[in-house]
Amino acid sequence: MMKTPTSSFIACHDCDLLIARTRLQKGQSLNCPRCHAKLFHARLNPIERGLALAITSLILFLPANLLPILSLSIFGQQQSETILQSVLSLYDGGLAIVAAVVLIFAVLVPGLQILLLTYITACLQFSIAGHYLRQSLNLYHTLHGWGMLEIYMIGTLIAVIKLKDIANLEPGLGLYCLAGLIFTTCLTNSLFDTQHAWQMVKQRRNSGEAQP
């Protein structure tokens, strides 16, 4: 059969080196001997942990977007800011493209990533058929690196420093939710990866073929 050779090897995604497949202990990782790319990490319960993190992120996402991140007071006047308001202000200022960029990278992509992760991990954890599992995993893989919440956060801190001479600034509840959301996103990136999910999809398909 054709299946034996392809299943006994793996290839490096960065340098295309062909490597014999080895069994990894839980927690171990395999690096490419030639270019040192991380090829596989046998993570502990990635699906379960991914689901827990996805639900936490889901809870934090709305307040992080709707509650004020910063409030500014100057000469008795007050102004507060949310992520969506910064998008609107850019749009009103005539920069529709920049407004769209901020909306996509700071709101839509992170939100979509959380929704996709919830769907993927829930389907795999509870053995739900999940008709869009394949598309969701593909999209999740493509979106990797395009969510920029942590950069938005650092941007907020720099804005605070730029303004602190001329005005009083107060952190809002949204800022704490945003910090929490960034923390869960970082944890998700280190505890969950799509490779493990794809393996489960493959296993499911193979067992489905075996017993029609």
Added chain:
Amino acid sequence: MSTGEYKSARQQGFLLCRHCHSLHSLEQQHQRCDVCQTPLHSRMEHTLQRSWAFLIASVICFFPANLLPIMTFKSFGSGAPSTIMSGIIELFSKGFWGIGLVVLVASIVIPCLKIIGMLTLLLSLKFHWRTSARQKTWLYRGVEWVGRWSMLDIFVIAVLVALVQLGSLASISPGHGATAFAAVVILTMLSALNFDTRLIWDKYAPTDTQHHDT
């Protein structure tokens, strides 16, 4: 060179799906992966052309991004537009060295290094420079990892514009330099994304096949 003893998947008749990391036979080129349904390519198609195109576009946008004002601060009706560089100089002159350095690195140094890094990679492949493949791979990884952080200035502008809207008292309005700057960041990210690192290592492949008698 120790890389000579290694064999790539393509030379052995295999093809890796980069989406789901499953291995296929090379004959399945241009077909769809049976696991994730993405089209299979042993190497990304038109990778160098696309990478060049995005890089050249980003170089073009780099000039308006630095020359046009990114925002205008007005207080009691007076105020001047500021560019990326004048914003950094202002931070330095106020004594915020640390934060000035962060903005300088994120807005000017990183975009420049990204463009130079991608240019080095593309030129070295075009003219077959005899440089270490491992170094080039690390250069690429650096460019890829650091790339998104230059979006920092865009978010600073977004926050400032939303916060400082106090009518005639004080207001900040965005400038078109920001659009060009966002374009630089996105275009350099796309240039890196469309670059197939496996081409760096393919340079060493021909010597392998020449010595390999079948």
